[in-house]
Amino acid sequence: MLSQTREHNPWIDPLELDALHAQARVVREVIARLEPQVERGLTPDLVKRTRKIYFTGCGDSHYAGLAARLCFDKYTGIDTEPVESLEFSRYVVEFLPSDSLVFGISNSGQVSRTIETVKLARQHQAYTIAITGRAEGPLAQAADVALIQSVPELAEEMAPEIHGTLGLGNFHASLLALYLSALRIAELRGRLSAREVGQLKQELFAAADIIVRTVEENLKTARDLAAALWHLDTFYILGAGPNYGTALFSAAKLFEQPNQIGVGQELEEWAHEQYFLVRPQVTPIFVIAPPGNSRDRAIEQIHGARDMGGTVIAICDSNDEEIRNLAHWTIPVHGQLREEFSPLAYIIPGELFATSLHQLKGKPPLFPPYDLNQMMQVNFRQIFHSAIREK
Amino acid sequence: MSNKAQARNPWTDPYNDEMISLQARLVHEVIRRLEPQVEQVITPELAGQLEKIYLTGCGDSHYAGVAARLAFDKYSGVQTEPLESLEFSRYVVDYAPNNSLVIGISNSGQVSRSIETLVLARKRKLHTIAITGYSDGPLARAAAASLIQSVPDMAEDWGPYSMGSLGLGNFIASLLTLYLSALRIGELRGKVSSAQVAALKRELVGAADIIARTAEADAKTARELAIAFWHLHTFYILGGGPNYATAMFGAAKLFEQPHQNGVAQELEEWAHEQYFLTRPNVAPIFILAPPGNSRDRAMEQMRGARDMGGTVVAICDAEDTEVLQLAQYALPIYGTLREEFSPLAYIVPTELFATNLHQVKGRPPLIPPFGQEQLMQVNYRQIFHSKIWGQ
Numbered sequence: 001m002l003s004q005t006r007e008h009n010p011w012i013d014p015l016e017l018d019a020l021h022a023q024a025r026v027v028r029e030v031i032a033r034l035e036p037q038v039e040r041g042l043t044p045d046l047v048k049r050t051r052k053i054y055f056t057g058c059g060d061s062h063y064a065g066l067a068a069r070l071c072f073d074k075y076t077g078i079d080t081e082p083v084e085s086l087e088f089s090r091y092v093v094e095f096l097p098s099d100s101l102v103f104g105i106s107n108s109g110q111v112s113r114t115i116e117t118v119k120l121a122r123q124h125q126a127y128t129i130a131i132t133g134r135a136e137g138p139l140a141q142a143a144d145v146a147l148i149q150s151v152p153e154l155a156e157e158m159a160p161e162i163h164g165t166l167g168l169g170n171f172h173a174s175l176l177a178l179y180l181s182a183l184r185i186a187e188l189r190g191r192l193s194a195r196e197v198g199q200l201k202q203e204l205f206a207a208a209d210i211i212v213r214t215v216e217e218n219l220k221t222a223r224d225l226a227a228a229l230w231h232l233d234t235f236y237i238l239g240a241g242p243n244y245g246t247a248l249f250s251a252a253k254l255f256e257q258p259n260q261i262g263v264g265q266e267l268e269e270w271a272h273e274q275y276f277l278v279r280p281q282v283t284p285i286f287v288i289a290p291p292g293n294s295r296d297r298a299i300e301q302i303h304g305a306r307d308m309g310g311t312v313i314a315i316c317d318s319n320d321e322e323i324r325n326l327a328h329w330t331i332p333v334h335g336q337l338r339e340e341f342s343p344l345a346y347i348i349p350g351e352l353f354a355t356s357l358h359q360l361k362g363k364p365p366l367f368p369p370y371d372l373n374q375m376m377q378v379n380f381r382q383i384f385h386s387a388i389r390e391k
Numbered sequence: 392m393s394n395k396a397q398a399r400n401p402w403t404d405p406y407n408d409e410m411i412s413l414q415a416r417l418v419h420e421v422i423r424r425l426e427p428q429v430e431q432v433i434t435p436e437l438a439g440q441l442e443k444i445y446l447t448g449c450g451d452s453h454y455a456g457v458a459a460r461l462a463f464d465k466y467s468g469v470q471t472e473p474l475e476s477l478e479f480s481r482y483v484v485d486y487a488p489n490n491s492l493v494i495g496i497s498n499s500g501q502v503s504r505s506i507e508t509l510v511l512a513r514k515r516k517l518h519t520i521a522i523t524g525y526s527d528g529p530l531a532r533a534a535a536a537s538l539i540q541s542v543p544d545m546a547e548d549w550g551p552y553s554m555g556s557l558g559l560g561n562f563i564a565s566l567l568t569l570y571l572s573a574l575r576i577g578e579l580r581g582k583v584s585s586a587q588v589a590a591l592k593r594e595l596v597g598a599a600d601i602i603a604r605t606a607e608a609d610a611k612t613a614r615e616l617a618i619a620f621w622h623l624h625t626f627y628i629l630g631g632g633p634n635y636a637t638a639m640f641g642a643a644k645l646f647e648q649p650h651q652n653g654v655a656q657e658l659e660e661w662a663h664e665q666y667f668l669t670r671p672n673v674a675p676i677f678i679l680a681p682p683g684n685s686r687d688r689a690m691e692q693m694r695g696a697r698d699m700g701g702t703v704v705a706i707c708d709a710e711d712t713e714v715l716q717l718a719q720y721a722l723p724i725y726g727t728l729r730e731e732f733s734p735l736a737y738i739v740p741t742e743l744f745a746t747n748l749h750q751v752k753g754r755p756p757l758i759p760p761f762g763q764e765q766l767m768q769v770n771y772r773q774i775f776h777s778k779i780w781g782q
Contacts, residue, residue, distance in 0.1 A: 052470070059663035073486035079443065081472055086659035090684040091632045095464040113659050113688075234625070234652060241482045255667045261625060261674075263654060268477035268504050271773035272450035276646045276766070280758060283652075293481040296778060297504075304773040309761050364670060370700050375667070382662035382695040387687060 014257065014358040019168055020215045020351055022154065024208040026169035027344065029151040030176045031204060038180045041129060041145045047188040050101045050127070053080040055178065056088045056117045057105035058383070060171045060249055061131075064105055067245030067343040068178035074340055075186035085113040089389065093120045100126040103178070107149065107170040109137025112386035118142040123391060131177045133170070147181075149173035168351060171249060175343060179204060203337060207344040210335030214348045217318070218331050222352035225313065225329055226360045229284055233260050236274055237350060238301060239288035240267035246288055246343045250350025257358040267294055270301060280309035286353075288346055289316040289323050292339030302326045315349045402767055405648065405749040410559055411742050412606040413545070417560040418599035418735070420542040421567045422592065429571045432520060432536040438579035441518070442488045446473040446569065447480075447508045448496035449774070451562045451640055452522075455496055458636035458734040459569035465731055466577035466591075476504040480780065484511045492518040494572070498540065498561040500528025503777035509533040510781040522568045524557070538572070540564040559742060562640055563735060570595060570732065594728060598735040601726030605739045608709075609722045613743035616704065616720060617751045620675055624651050627665055628677040628741060629692060631658035631685030637734045638679060641741025648749040658685055661692060671700035677722075677744075679737055680707040680714045683730030693717045706740045 053072060055065030065082030072080035083092055085104075096102075104118040109132040118128045119142050130143035133150035140146035154169070183200055186192040192200070229235075235254060239247030244266050251262030265274060270285075277283060285305050289298035298314075299322070305312050306326070314327035318334045331349035333342075366372060444463060446456030456473030463471035469492075474483060479493070487493070493512040497505040500523040509519045510533050521534035524541035531537040541564070546557055557564055574591055577583040583591070620626070626645060630638035635657050642653030656665055658679075668674065676696050680689035686707075693703050694717065705718035709725045722740030724733075757766060 058659055062660070070482055073483065077486075079470070079486075079488055084657050084660060086631050086685065086688060087635070087657065090688075091461055092464065095470075097470060111663075240477055244478070252664055255664050259667050261652070261654070261665075261668060263652075266475050266478065268449055269453070269475060271770070271777075272502075273643055273646050274652075275770060275773065276650050277652060279755060280761070294477065297477065297481075300773065300777055304769050307769045308766060309758070367671065367700075370671070375669075375699060378695050378698045379662070379666060382666065382691065386662075386691055 015168065015355045017215070017219060017355065020348065020355065021212060023169045023172050024211040026151065026154060026172050027176065027208040027211065028205060029154055030149060030173045031180065031201065033151060034147060034149065034177050034180050037147050038177070038184045041147055042181060042184045042188070044188050046101070046127060047185050049099050050078055050185070051099040052097045052101070053078050054088060054092070054100060054102045055080070055082040055105065056085045056102060056114060058085045058111050058113055060252060061105035061107070061114065061174055063245040063249045063252070064171055064174035064178060065103070066248065067175055067242045068182065070242045071179055071182045071340040075182050075192055077189060077191050078185065085111070085117045089113060089117040089120050093117070093124055096121070096124050096126055098125065102126045102128045103131055103181070104128060104139055104143060105131040105174050106139050107133040107174065108384070109134040109139035110384045111139070112384060112388050115139050115142050116388045119388070119390065131174055147177050149177050171347065172344060176204065179341065203341060204344070206335070207337055207341065210333065210337065210345045211348055213334035214345055215352065217334050218349060218352050221329070221331055222349070222356040225331070225353060226356035230357065230361050232282065232284065234263065234283045235260065235286065236263045236265060236270065236283055237286040237288070238265050238267045238270050240294035240297065241292065242340055242343050243288045243290060243346055246346045246350070249347050250286070250354070253351055253354035254357070257354045258361060259363040260357065267297055267301060271304060275304065278305055278308040278310040281311065284311040284313055286313045286315060286350065287327070289314055289320070290333070290339060290342045290346055291317055291320070291336065292342070299323060299326065315346060403763060406559065406746045408606065408610050408743065408746060411739060411746065412603055414560045414563050415599040415603040415606070417542065417545060417557060417563055418567065418602065419596060420545060421540060421564045422571065422595060424542060425538060425540065425568050425571050428538050429568070429575050432538055433572060433575045433579070435579050437492070437518060438576045440490045441469045441492050441576070442490040443492070444469050444471040445479060445483070445487065445491060445493045446471065446496070447476050447493060447505060449476045449502050449504055451643060452496035452498070452505065452565055454636040454640045454643070455562055455565035455569060457639070458566055458633045459573065461633045461731040462570050462573045466583050467573045468577055468580045468582035476502070476508045480504060480508040480511050484508070484515060487512070487515065487517060490518070492520065494520045494522060494569070495530060495534060496522040496565050497530045498524040498557070498565065499775070500525040500530035501775045502530070503775060503779050506530050506533050507779045507781060510779065514781055522565055524561070538568050540568050562738065566734060567595060594732060595735070598728055598732065601724065601728065601736045602739055604725040605736055606743065608725050609740055609743050612720070612722055613740070613747045616744055617747035621748065621752045623673065623675065625674045626651065626653050626677065627661065627674060628653060628655050628679070629658045629661050630679035631688065632683065633731055633734050634679040634681060634685070634737055637737045637741070640738050641677065641745070644742055644745035645748070648745045649752060650754040651748065658688055658692060662695060666695065669696055669699040669701040672702065675702040675704055677704045677706060677741065678718070680705055680711070681724070681730060681733045681737055682708055682711070682727065683733065686714070690714060690717060706737060
């Protein structure tokens, strides 16, 4: 594993499937490292006075907020809203209720818009917590307190070229930091007992095994699917509730890895929008259908897509025969998590597909005078060196 | 106008450009009809109780909520959150604060998920208002009170199939109803004075001229763009704040009219996601850059796209020479509205583009055994006859 990743160029080469497996280890390690930090950062006094919670971030960090909302709604009893960083820093921040708590999420700790979010939130008297991989990074420095999600020895192993990052595991790490924060708040507010929190944390630990099984069981299907769909360039991915975050995350893997058009869409919205583009043998539709509050609507959408000749890939529980029988393809999840924790496992099929597609077809070429070096330079300028508003 | 409209089949034939101009007349009519309704429905007692406001809907109705959030944040004095109907009805409704107001938007009044939203909100004893075109439709019946946005004599102009629909104008009608509601709540809560409300309403009325001028001035450019891009099938549309909704609305017009892949993205997010797909001569990027809190970031994104050979179409103020010079193409707005009202005019360029693209290239064929009739039947089943929870 170590020798393979050392030769790996993270900007162009496909991920090894080992990198997906490693996320299971991230789950165990991150929980162990973050628990004491969450206890220190979320004090009884802070929790008592908090009236509103925002999660802010860009890209995967924003999706982690979307994925964690249900957990906060269910356990904390505090009104919670995930807001993309620019939407927060340029629009929402001016209207914050008093005693707001703002989480700013960025593994690199260098994303300009998220740093801006935390700085402006503090100016507006909100309490701010950074969730980041770097204690010395500008995001951590900008916030009142930081939860450091990185696991240095794992980061070194998973992506030594990108210091401090857990690669694909960043999303898991951010999500777990948020889940643990929700459980801490709920316990301090008396909405969950210590015993209940203990049981929920056991479920989070158990996600590691589900991740491993789901990776192993789906390797062949993901490759077969990539081979069957290699000639296509647009893929719709539908999900609801916490798994709307999963759908957006999965689409992002298609942008980042094979540079293909992934379109994450909220489950209901598809019927009102991209439905009109359904034709046979084009634009496959991945439908995320875990047990929970949207399963019935997912089944309806699968029927609708099939009735117009669409190709449907279900991402569902491995024991859900009804859905498996409805879809053309299935990338099942092997094990059950409550819906609020389900993104931990339901992101795996999208990761497997994007990785397999990248391995199979590479990326579309960059024509001179454009090249990879310029693409990364411009990207870093765009996301790390955007002008930060100070007020 | 009536004769022309009656000659077209709204399910297959392109709109005429005149239908875009027609929206200008709608502004006056909707404000005139809605003002007394809003006064009647939003009472001092209701406005005084509110802890939180949710703006819910599907498709364009959801985008109206996203577009109106800034006006609510700025003027109403009540925490406001736009949410897609399913996200509210299946996930958030159980945790909404007491004394929340849930505004459910659906012009047809028949969208199952938006009806479900109000049914479940009422079961939780939350305040509910329907914004709809049909006083006798199921959405209106599900709500405690309704605001009827239809203008029957104008609906006739949209053609014999319109059945009370204002066609493209539904979005503007919903948006104006929301703006008037925000101003009413703000006035009743003492956040804005009567004089301020009157001045703001005059600005809303003034949007009509800006819509008419923009539709007229951009018609030729929209046609040229449609011809220049006729061979492409994916179009990115970026916007921040209220104009993130404008971007989603613009993408929706591409789905509905020429059945092309419109991909809306939040302005900041593009740099973290679809940026990686940028290549010369593919997938043009429309960037909404009105005067306001995101203009600087819009310019940064234009430079980023151009540095990788991307094709940029700016939608900006007609006098904003700095933005105009950065883009290869522009569909400017002829007149200025404050940012919270700007979607009223900023939707016009993408309406023009989608309409012209539809006129130039038609739609991709539906291959037998799939046909137009089945496309609409399945669509209606999906959105109007989905199983409603709580009934």
